[in-house]
């Protein structure tokens with residue numbers, strides 16, 4: 001019996017049934033059995049045909065793989081074409097222009113008035129804003145320009161919607177399909193990259209032209225994609241409201257203090273390194289930036305002392321401050337009633353149509369080491385030495401650290417003797433354990449560059465750089481799919497979604513040019529933020545057996561100077577690989593809920609509240625809608641969440657259909673051997689499937705797809721890559737000579753026993769297979 005693997009996505013490769021376990025299932029010809037989430041457009045189809053994706057899991061027969069998102073009500077969709085004639089466009093254009101000038105005039109007015117409309121550097125909210133740091137002045141200009149063009153299109157959509165009397169549903173269904181590029185509104189559209197005619201052997205730095213037909217897919221500064229159309233009150237950008245009476249949703253902070261706790265419970269199987277690697281790769285694939293004023297300064301939405309939010313007409317249009325209840329168990333003690341929150345910048349739609357707003361992803365959507373190399377040619381150039389293919393380092397008395405940041409704003413303090421680092425990602429200094437990972441991969445690049453130069457003496461700087469980068473990216477991908485994802489998702493899900501690496505010398509044959517590799521908004525704004533629950537607020541550092549210190553993490557956020565202590569990196573790595581992470585549950589360290597980025601002030605910001613608010617900012621639909629998307633029954637009452645949590649939810653939300661995605665997802669029971677519940681599991685698995693199947697340069701792809709493909713021998717080597725090997729090869733060799741073979745798992749449990757770094761149990765990627773001389 002022969003199944004067609006790629007038929008639904010356009011290809012027609014024949015596969016033997018026995019070759020892929022994930023293809024168990026019987027569907028009519030022309031359709032494929034996939035997990036529900038992989039087939040969004042069809043979930044709501046009347047004649048849905050069920051099938052089984054693995055022995056135990058139910059899926060759906062799917063005839064299209066295009067990422068079309070429809071809402072529940074799409075059955076009632078009326079099919080009519082709207083024509084944007086030149087008169088209509090003229091009117092819209094004029095209205096948009098007026099609205100834009102009004103916004104600009106107001107901004108200027110706010111800035112001129114001064115006072116509390118700009119954040120002060122000493123506040124915790126300014127620490128939060130540091131996560132939005134632009135790389136350079138030019139970078140800042142580019143973001144602002146793209147964001148304001150996108151905003152223009154949103155305003156144009158509003159004008160059109162009002163004029164034609166359209167409903168929100170019309171917008172959700174993407175009814176406005178006319179390409180406006182040749183109309184007067186065209187200048188607001190995304191600039192389409194010019195792709196080289198000759199095939200490029202290496203992936204571009206900004207991710208452009210990865211897809212041969214959709215050059216923008218996955219490119220830095222392009223919009224995030226979505227599983228489902230957004231839920232906005234106006235159908236365009238204003239935050240959703242309660243389904244009960246269209247009143248405001250409960251304060252995000254009130255949800256946090258009512259539903260979440262701050263207890264510490266360890267996850268005994270996995271180490272803190274799993275947490276830290278998770279943040280590292282989340283930074284590789286996603287970064288939303290907050291709006292700023294045109295001059296780059298940080299927007300404040302609260303008054304100076306935080307006792308109230310600024311009135312709507314005297315604050316920036318991107319303000320969405322978080323209301324802090326008078327009775328708040330923590331912030332009330334500091335008389336705080338307002339937490340700053342600024343909305344994410346928008347990106348022009350790829351297809352130059354009118355429609356709902358879309359959030360920009362600042363970095364390349366691909367898992368391509370952009371945290372190391374940057375997401376623009378400009379940025380990469382500043383990180384390279386242009387000698388021997390290497391990246392710049394700061395040589396601190398013989399220890400190679402990340403280069404020092406020139407930007408005074410990159411850390412809390414950037415004085416003489418302190419340290420503050422530069423890398424391909426502007427969030428590096430946020431966490432000292434994150435700095436440690438960046439340092440390891442920087443050293444790995446330079447280590448590989450040295451070996452390659454030695455093996456191939458005729459190669460010039462450029463060639464060594466590109467080859468070393470390609471190997472480092474392959475290692476990151478191998479570690480992610482071989483070690484990281486199985487820990488998060490469990491082996492069954494890895495199989496069901498076809499996420500495992502191929503074996504031996506085989507190429508992966510699943511690339512599909514119809515798959516949009518872009519980051520899914522629901523993934524980065526909710527599902528992958530499950531990681532905030534596994535953070536431990538305190539890090540115990542030891543020098544051998546001697547206790548060195550306990551770090552309360554807010555003390556080292558944007559303050560990584562201790563990296564300069566000789567034994568510090570090794571101590572950090574010992575802790576990351578030796579101590580268990582926290583459990584995935586509804587409990588968060590107070591380091592994140594009370595003291596985040598506090599710097600010198602007595603209180604910080606609350607990350608869980610920010611996550612909830614961010615979900616509303618990005619128009620994420622309520623949790624229940626995504627249950628349906630995953631093929632699960634909707635919850636009808638709060639009780640369905642379990643009686644204890646249900647009661648808590650009922651205290652804050654007025655309907656189960658109001659519960660925010662991030663909240664609902666975290667409250668789920670983990671399924672089978674996975675760390676997360678079914679909805680988050682589906683979203684994470686679907687994202688990493690697209691990240692793999694939609695990346696032409698994915699390291700296992702074959703020569704017919706990947707112009708920079710590896711040889712079978714090289715692939716065989718790359719599949720040996722492991723996070724333990726990366727640490728063994730790139731630590732300071734002062735305190736670390738032994739590690740467990742899988743450093744994401746707690747050592748000395750289930751055979752994951754410490755071995756010497758020279759042992760074959762932590763295999764090496766043998767670079768002699770890159771000898772072309």
Ligand code: HEM
Pocket residue numbers: 128131275276277278279282286287288289430431523524525528529530531532535553607610611614
């Ligand atoms: C010490 C640990 C961490 C800190 C202090 C931290 C802090 C933050 C902050 C401040 C944001 C931006 C929030 C916003 O304004 O919306 C953020 C976003 C995010 N975090 Fe974390 N985080 C940590 C660890 C993690 C981990 C372990 C993961 C995943 C395994 C993770 C996944 C994410 C994701 C996916 C985003 C959204 C990125 C984007 O699209 O902008 N974080 N985090």
Ligand SMILES: [Ca+2]
Pocket residue numbers: 284285286363364365366367368369370371
């Ligand atoms: Ca990337």
